[in-house]
Every structure is written in structure tokens, then in C-alpha cells.
Amino acid sequence: QVQLVESGGGLVQAGGSLRLSCTASGNIFSIERMGWYRLAPGKQRELVAIIISGGSTTYADSVQGRFTISRDNAKNTVYLLLNSVKSEDTAVYYCNVKGRAVGTWGLTDFSSWGQGTQVTVSS
Numbered sequence: 001q002v003q004l005v006e007s008g009g010g011l012v013q014a015g016g017s018l019r020l021s022c023t024a025s026g027n028i029f030s031i032e033r034m035g036w037y038r039l040a041p042g043k044q045r046e047l048v049a050i051i052i053s054g055g056s057t058t059y060a061d062s063v064q065g066r067f068t069i070s071r072d073n074a075k076n077t078v079y080l081l082l083n084s085v086k087s088e089d090t091a092v093y094y095c096n097v098k099g100r101a102v103g104t105w106g107l108t109d110f111s112s113w114g115q116g117t118q119v120t121v122s123s
Helices: none
Strands: 001-007 012-014 019-026 028-039 047-054 055-059 067-072 078-084 091-103 106-113 117-123
Touching: 001 091, 001 106, 012 019, 012 047, 019 028, 019 117, 028 078, 047 067, 047 078, 055 067, 078 091
Parallel strands: 012 117
Antiparallel strands: 001 019, 019 078, 028 047, 028 091, 047 055, 067 078, 091 106, 091 117
16 A cells, blocks of 8 residues: 655745645555646646656646646655746645555555645735
8 A cells, every 4th residue: 555645735925936745655666657636626626747757747737837846766755846826726736646566466556645735825
């Protein structure tokens, strides 16, 4: 079983910056993809950014050029740097990690979610 722990959310003024972190732990054999999603009140869950094992990244159009996703493979940690935040960035941010874990009968695929961290942007 793979667990994720998120940190770094909080209150930030419009135009400011914030960094989110998400660390995976457990019987991890390999991590193939790490990403961030967000859920705002009255809206559907939105993919914010993902980074795959080779380092390639993908961003939602709404955050392109403002947010940066990165990862530390040695620490099984993914980061999301939020710059130039706007009120519409207010949401609960969730990290998601996909890969393979060592199970009782060998390697198994996993997809784990963090507990969510609130980001509130004040104007």
C-alpha cells in the first residue's frame, strides 16, 4: 500500500506564491506518474499538472506559465509551485501518484491520492 502526505497549502494573496509538496511512502517499486488535481466549490475536479518518469510535464491551460511541477525521485516527492495566483486558483489540491508497488504476489499497479490541501487566494 502506498500512502501520500501533502503539505504547503494555506492562504495567499492574489499575485503571490505558494509551494505544495506531496511525498509517497510504502512498498514502492517504481513511480511512473505524479500529478496535481484541484477541486473548487461547484466545479468538477480539474487536472492541474502532471510529470512523468522521464520528466515531461503537462499543464492545464489555466495554469500554464504560472505553475511549475517538479519531482525529487530520491524522496518520492512531487512539488507544485504556484506563482501569480488568482482568486480562481482557490481550491482543494490533491496529489496523485501512479506506479508499481511490491505486493505479496509480486509487483502490482497502484494509484494513490493525497488527503488534499486547501489553497485560498485572497484578493
